[in-house]
Amino acid sequence: MTMAGVEAFITGAGQSEVGIRLSRHPLLLTVDAIREAVRDAGLTLDQIDGVFTYPGKMDTPPGFSPVSSIDVIETLGIKARWHYGGGEQPAQLSAIAAAAMAVRSGVCRHAICFRTVYEAAALSRPAEFPQPRGGEVGGALQWLLPFGALSAACWTAIPAARHVQRFGMTREHLAAIAINASRNALLNPQASAITREELTLDRYMAARLIATPFGLYDCDRFTDGSTAFIVSAGDALDEISATPIRIAAMSGSVERYSWDQAEWPAAYAAGPELWQHTDYRTGDVDLVQLYDGFSFLPITWLEGLGFCAKGEGHYFVEGGQRIARDGELPMNTAGGQLGAGRLHGFGFVHESVIQLRGRAGARQVGGKPRLAVATSGGGPMAAALLLARD
Amino acid sequence: MSMTRPRPRLDDLTRPFWTGGAKGLLLIQHCPSCDGWTHPPLPLCRHCGREDHGFAAVPGTGTVDSFTVNHQPWLPGMEVPFIIARVAIDGAPGVYLTTNIVGCEEADLAAGDRVRVTFEEQGDIHFPLFEKAK
Numbered sequence: 178m179t180m181a182g183v184e185a186f187i188t189g190a191g192q193s194e195v196g197i198r199l200s201r202h203p204l205l206l207t208v209d210a211i212r213e214a215v216r217d218a219g220l221t222l223d224q225i226d227g228v229f230t231y232p233g234k235m236d237t238p239p240g241f242s243p244v245s246s247i248d249v250i251e252t253l254g255i256k257a258r259w260h261y262g263g264g265e266q267p268a269q270l271s272a273i274a275a276a277a278m279a280v281r282s283g284v285c286r287h288a289i290c291f292r293t294v295y296e297a298a299a300l301s302r303p304a305e306f307p308q309p310r311g312g313e314v315g316g317a318l319q320w321l322l323p324f325g326a327l328s329a330a331c332w333t334a335i336p337a338a339r340h341v342q343r344f345g346m347t348r349e350h351l352a353a354i355a356i357n358a359s360r361n362a363l364l365n366p367q368a369s370a371i372t373r374e375e376l377t378l379d380r381y382m383a384a385r386l387i388a389t390p391f392g393l394y395d396c397d398r399f400t401d402g403s404t405a406f407i408v409s410a411g412d413a414l415d416e417i418s419a420t421p422i423r424i425a426a427m428s429g430s431v432e433r434y435s436w437d438q439a440e441w442p443a444a445y446a447a448g449p450e451l452w453q454h455t456d457y458r459t460g461d462v463d464l465v466q467l468y469d470g471f472s473f474l475p476i477t478w479l480e481g482l483g484f485c486a487k488g489e490g491h492y493f494v495e496g497g498q499r500i501a502r503d504g505e506l507p508m509n510t511a512g513g514q515l516g517a518g519r520l521h522g523f524g525f526v527h528e529s530v531i532q533l534r535g536r537a538g539a540r541q542v543g544g545k546p547r548l549a550v551a552t553s554g555g556g557p558m559a560a561a562l563l564l565a566r567d
Numbered sequence: 568m569s570m571t572r573p574r575p576r577l578d579d580l581t582r583p584f585w586t587g588g589a590k591g592l593l594l595i596q597h598c599p600s601c602d603g604w605t606h607p608p609l610p611l612c613r614h615c616g617r618e619d620h621g622f623a624a625v626p627g628t629g630t631v632d633s634f635t636v637n638h639q640p641w642l643p644g645m646e647v648p649f650i651i652a653r654v655a656i657d658g659a660p661g662v663y664l665t666t667n668i669v670g671c672e673e674a675d676l677a678a679g680d681r682v683r684v685t686f687e688e689q690g691d692i693h694f695p696l697f698e699k700a701k
């Protein structure tokens with residue numbers, strides 16, 4: 178199926194310094210990433226007319242989202258025809274999907290999309306970034322927090338444990354994802370503050386438990402940094418000097434917005450939906466960048482997207498060969514969030530663009546990849562992008 | 568856990584669920600029109616849209632759908648490990664509760680096990696926890 182009308186392309190990608198407890202101000206990290214993305218596209222800031230982010234500026238959790246679309250407009254003097262930053266979108270990558278809708282509808286020509294995280298720095302500077310004081314819990318969290326389920330690690334461990342109990346998943350299967358991430362991260366200079374040595378199965382198994390089946394190496398790590406893209410309209414590509422990457426399809430379906438009432442995480446709704454908007458099929462995909470805030474999540478995406486049947490994702494990753502850089506479906510080639518830090522979804526698109534342009538250096542996958550899937554989210558949140566180099 | 572549990576903010580919608588334990592009752596929003604169960608509570612029935620719904624007691628038994636053993640002390644004073652479970656509630660098809668399984672070792676619990684509610688009182692809140700059914 179070919180889309181009628183104008184299509185949307187990622188035409189620029191940029192990333193700030195990435196690390197743990199950075200001292201550089203989060204707005205300056207954001208400016209660094211945006212300037213690189215604009216330069217990469219071959220544009221200048223006066224050609225930008227949109228700013229999109231996820232989830233918008235938030236004071237809590239500290240450092241989770243310290244920069245707003247408004248900050249960027251004010252700081253860089255953007256003449257924005259549209260801007261948006263909000264959490265009520267289907268997971269992190271929905272900011273890019275929203276920009277794509279804006280350029281496809283003609284509201285914007287070249288839009289900035291960014292995500293800035295500063296949680297490691299914020300934790301180390303509590304006077305500047307105070308922790309919220311405990312109070313009464315309202316909304317959806319009241320059904321989770323009173324039972325000690327204080328982290329998304331607990332909420333995600335429940336469906337992961339079900340895969341253990343019902344489908345025979347083991348911690349060795351999860352380790353294959355974490356070890357693959359660490360191997361790839363060692364070839365990613367931007368991950369040098371997060372992964373310093375290759376994870377072994379022994380070290381994985383010896384690490385302390387967090388919430389079964391998750392141990393320390395099944396969970397991503399607070400990281401500081403900013404990632405930015407330029408999303409451009411298909412009829413504005415003559416202004417671009419870089420290789421454009423087409424957003425061939427996008428999806429963000431959710432059937433029940435709840436961490437515990439839904440039978441399956443939203444990846445099982447957003448995955449099939451992606452293929453409703455394209456003629457491409459799973460067999461056409463050259464590499465995948467699947468959200469791994471917890472090691473189990475790529476398994477839900479492999480199953481949800483249809484790379485394997487429901488309940489068989491752990492067999493797909495078993496031993497790690499199929500998902501290795503030289504395997505049949507290279508996965509998380511920059512190290513994902515487990516290996517390269519919690520850049521909160523945007524790192525998966527950044528790596529997709531770099532790989533599809535053939536500019537990943539030592540970690541470049543072979544065969545001149547043309548098609549990638551990038552995803553974000555867990556639980557009731559899910560967004561997927563199909564990215565193509567034409 | 569052996570700590571003060573985070574306290575839910577009570578309002579007209581959620582008060583029956585969080586305080587029903589005072590009378591030993593597990594109360595879930597129920598629609599007399601379509602017999603549908605709605606959880607978390609809403610100002611209407613999520614199945615048929617009817618607004619004059621109420622709460623009804625369920626038997627207080629259920630089945631463990633899945634569970635995790637939490638080892639990480641997320642707050643100072645939190646005693647670990649403890650079990651967090653997703654329990655399918657008998658008599659209210661489609662309703663699940665995230666809860667704790669108490670009085671039970673990890674090794675003695677399995678998905679599919681039958682459990683029974685037991686309330687932990689903290690002020691006017693009665694947290695519905697579960698223990699293995701005899």
Ligand SMILES: [Zn+2]
Binds near residue numbers: 616
């Ligand atoms: Zn009804």
